[in-house]
Every structure is written in structure tokens, then in C-alpha cells.
Amino acid sequence: MADKTLDAKGLNCPLPILRAKKAINEISPGQTLEVLATDPGAVADFAAFCRTTGNELMESGQTGNVYRFVIKKV
Amino acid sequence: MADNPKSMSIIVTKGSLDWAYPPFILATTAAAMDVNVTMFFTFYGLELLKKKLDLQVSPLGNPAMKMPMGGIHMAMPNIVGMLPGVDAAATVMMKNMIKKKGVASIEDLRTAAVESDVKMIACQMTMDLFEYKMEDMIEGPVLGGAASWVDLATKSDINLFI
Numbered sequence: 001m002a003d004k005t006l007d008a009k010g011l012n013c014p015l016p017i018l019r020a021k022k023a024i025n026e027i028s029p030g031q032t033l034e035v036l037a038t039d040p041g042a043v044a045d046f047a048a049f050c051r052t053t054g055n056e057l058m059e060s061g062q063t064g065n066v067y068r069f070v071i072k073k074v
Numbered sequence: 075m076a077d078n079p080k081s082m083s084i085i086v087t088k089g090s091l092d093w094a095y096p097p098f099i100l101a102t103t104a105a106a107m108d109v110n111v112t113m114f115f116t117f118y119g120l121e122l123l124k125k126k127l128d129l130q131v132s133p134l135g136n137p138a139m140k141m142p143m144g145g146i147h148m149a150m151p152n153i154v155g156m157l158p159g160v161d162a163a164a165t166v167m168m169k170n171m172i173k174k175k176g177v178a179s180i181e182d183l184r185t186a187a188v189e190s191d192v193k194m195i196a197c198q199m200t201m202d203l204f205e206y207k208m209e210d211m212i213e214g215p216v217l218g219g220a221a222s223w224v225d226l227a228t229k230s231d232i233n234l235f236i
Contacts, residue, residue, distance in 0.1 A: 012176040014103040018186055021106035039176075052080075052107045 002034035002070055003027055009038045009066060016042050017049055024055065024073050032058065035069040042067050081110040082232040083223065089121030091129035091168060091180065092139075097236045098122075098183035104232075105190035112230075113187070114223045115215065116197035120204065123196055123211040127181060131168045132161045141167055188214050195222055 006023045008016035016037045023033050035046065043060065046069045050057040059070035082104050086097045097119075101111045115123055122129075133139045134155035140147035141164070154160060172179065178186075187194075194215040196208070201217065208217070227233045 010176045012178075014099050014106075014183075015176070015178050018102055018106050018178075021190075049107055052109075 003031040005034040005036070007036050008042075009036055011037065012039050013041050013045065017045055020046070020049070020071070024071065027073055029073050031073055033071045033073065035071065037067045037069070038065055040067070042069070046071070079108055079110050080232070081112075081230045082234070083112045083114065083226050083230045085223065085233075085235045086113055086115045086119035086122060087117050087236065089118035089129065091131040091165060093236070094122050094129055094180045095183075097234075098180060098187055100234065101192045102183055102186045102190060105187065105192050109232075110193075111187075112193040112195065112226055114195045114197065114218070114226075116200050120196060120200055120206055120211075122180070122184070123194065123215055125210060125212055127184075129180060130161050130165045133164050134161070139164075142171075184212070188212070 004023055004027050006019055008019050011019070016035065016039055020033065020035050023035075027033060035042075039045075043062075046060065047057055049055070050071060054074045056072040056074065057069065058072050059068065061068050082100075084097050084101060088094070097113060101113055104111050121127075131139075132155065133141075133150040134152060136155075137149050140149045150160070150164075171177075195218040196211060196215040198217045198219050200206070201208070208215075
């Protein structure tokens with residue numbers, strides 16, 4: 001269970017990343033953020049976001065047309 | 075990550091609705107990725123700093139602009155694109171598509187840029203040339219010239235001209 005969930009479904013680039021950043025600012029280091037998105041570009045983008053920011057991408061998966069990411073704040 | 079932040083500068087030279095996207099998308103995304111961003115607005119790019127945005131898109135002289143229409147994609151012949159009202163109609167179409175597809179508005183991206191501490195420089199020379207006033211611009215931009223950008227660019231990891 002993530003500490004916070006962000007519903008970014010229906011949003012297009014770069015909004016899921018921008019909203020995720022805002023949400024990460026609201027949690028503490030060590031806590032996790034779950035992001036739900038429908039933008040297929042989000043798969044590569046959340047991996048890139050985590051590589052650059054140092055946050056840990058713990059899960060990246062897909063159910064139907066919804067992508068789900070779990071990010072742990074460093 | 076914050077110990078050694080990367081930095082990016084973007085020279086923004088265009089002020090139409092379509093060309094407003096790349097600089098603001100890249101600036102806000104980079105800022106979200108802990109990159110220090112500075113945008114240098116010059117010539118038509120200054121249009122993007124006005125308090126009241128009235129951005130248009132024009133199919134005229136743009137053979138690559140193929141809007142989806144009833145299942146197909148159509149480019150507009152220049153002789154049609156030059157007619158009065160075509161730009162306005164194309165702009166309405168584009169804005170409808172933007173809304174429908176969950177794409178951010180330029181207003182929203184610009185607000186996000188300001189909120190995420192993207193630095194903005196308005197080109198003093200163009201402000202002068204076009205007789206623009208800082209009062210007509212949003213809060214935040216500072217005045218600067220080419221030297222400001224060159225100084226910044228020598229220290230930036232990424233420099234873009236859009």
C-alpha cells in the first residue's frame with residue numbers, strides 16, 4: 001500500500017510527471033507514491049524521471065489501459 | 075540529487091500556440107526533474123509572457139500541419155489558409171483538441187513554470203523594439219540581454235534554441 005496515490009488518468013505529457021513531482025514534494029523521504037496513468041509515454045517517462053531525480057521506481061506495471069507506478073522518495 | 079543540480083537554458087523565439095508548447099513542456103518537466111531552468115524570451119517569444127495570452131496557430135505556409143478531420147488528416151492549401159478567419163478557426167480546432175486529449179493549456183504550463191522557480195529573462199532589446207512594457211507581462215521575468223544568456227549558457231548542461 002503506497003503512502004499517497006495520484007490519479008493522472010486521462011492526462012497527457014508532461015502533466016503526469018508535473019503532478020507526480022508535486023505529490024512527491026508532499027510526502028517524506030522513504031514514503032511511496034502510487035501513480036495511475038493512461039498516457040503510454042508515461043512508462044518511459046517515469047523511468048527517466050526516477051533515473052534523473054534519484055527517486056526509486058519500485059513498480060511499473062499495466063492493468064488494461066491503466067499504467068501503475070510506485071515511486072519511493074529518496 | 076540536489077547536491078549537484080543540472081541546469082538548462084532555453085531561448086524562446088516563437089509566439090504561436092503550437093510553438094509555445096515545446097519550451098514550456100521542457101522547462102516544466104526539467105524543473106520537476108530537479109534541473110535549474112532559465113528561459114530567455116526574445117522576439118515573438120515575448121508574446122508568451124503577456125498577462126493576457128492570445129495565442130494563435132496558422133496553417134498558412136505550414137504543409138506539415140495536418141489536422142484530423144472526419145477520420146482523415148488534411149493539410150490546408152495556402153490559398154485557403156490565407157483567407158480571413160481561417161487562423162481563428164484553426165486555433166479553435168487546436169484548442170478543442172488540446173482539451174479533449176488531456177493536454178495542458180499554455181496558461182497552466184506557464185503557471186507551473188513560475189511555481190517551480192523557472193527563471194525567466196525578457197530580452198530588453200526586443201521589448202524596446204516592439205514597444206512592450208513590463209507592466210503587460212506576468213510577474214517574474216527580469217530584463218536581460220544576449221550577454222546574460224551567454225554567461226548562463228557557459229554554465230548550463232543543456233542549451234536549447236526554440
